[in-house]
Amino acid sequence: MVEHRVYQALAQPVVGHLDPYFFEVVCEVRELLRNVFGTRNEITLAVSGTGSSGMETAVGNFVEPESKFAVFANGFFCDRLTEMGKRQGANVVRLEKPWGEVFEADEAADFIDREKPDVVAFVHAETSAGALQNPKPICDAAHQADAIVIADTVTSLGAVPVNVDENGIDVAYSCTQKGLSCPPGLSPITVSPRAADRLKARKTPVREWYLDLKLLIDYYDGRKYHHTASATMFYGLCEALRTIMDEGMEQRFERHVHAHKLLVKAFVDLGLTMHVREGHRIPNLNTPRVPVGVDDAKVRKHLLDHHGIEIAGGFGQLAGKIFRIGLMGPLATESNVEFFMEAFREALGR
């Protein structure tokens, strides 16, 4: 759900991609992104494109051909990271778990110790399953092995603390359309000084010209034309970030947890089971299991046709097994939970 004031910002007059006013907005966006990422990283910017462009920027700049890339694989987006790593010509190794489970500290340490990778990647909030991975054990183990860590924070940023510096994440990327409550179109990314040193030491040129971080830094720092970034999208993101600052990040995170707890309680009261065990759930992406005998597509169609509510179903190994219910940004309130549950009960016939 997009904030009303973000829609208003999107309607403001367009300036050019090298206009001094455009760079004023870019500077504010970069500073506010540092706040939501929880970092002081100088290299913090927004790539033109959706969340996948951030993923490709991270993999394309930091995973070199012939290098070893270790992926913690517990969902669909980990598979996408794997595919991108393979396309870079890296030797990709994976530690696999069923979708919905997370990795414990000893598992992370054993895997990294055994494989000795150059780069490690994990998905903080795996949208395909609803599991929230604790970044710290993975980052600690990776740093012990002198590897850098890429974290996918597409679903977490803005709704869940990411704490890039505290956790030791080297490269985190996200999107605008989830926890930041903006339309899709930009991909925030942040890069630690350690990872920046790796980039400087790269032996081969980055294959993706459009996503080459050195060129993007020349554009956003050096104000040198690289591509025609959308002023409109930057206005929207800037306003979305200001909205988060106005509410206060702690308050925003607590609001999401509060709404999530109410929703989970309502599911349990209805006899549903959550797919992810307590303590590892993404507050803004809830995944109750589809009750036996229920056709999830019919429930979703009923919600859309009769109430204008769109929820998602499971896919891959969770097809037909879970519902995926976003409760993000302005949507994460008590009254929206009540509104949703009334419609959901009706759709389930309970």
Ligand SMILES: Cc1ncc(COP(=O)(O)O)c(C=O)c1O
């Ligand atoms: C965890 C995760 N990573 C990456 C992506 C890809 O983002 P996009 O669809 O914005 O390209 C998504 C999209 O839902 C996601 O949930």
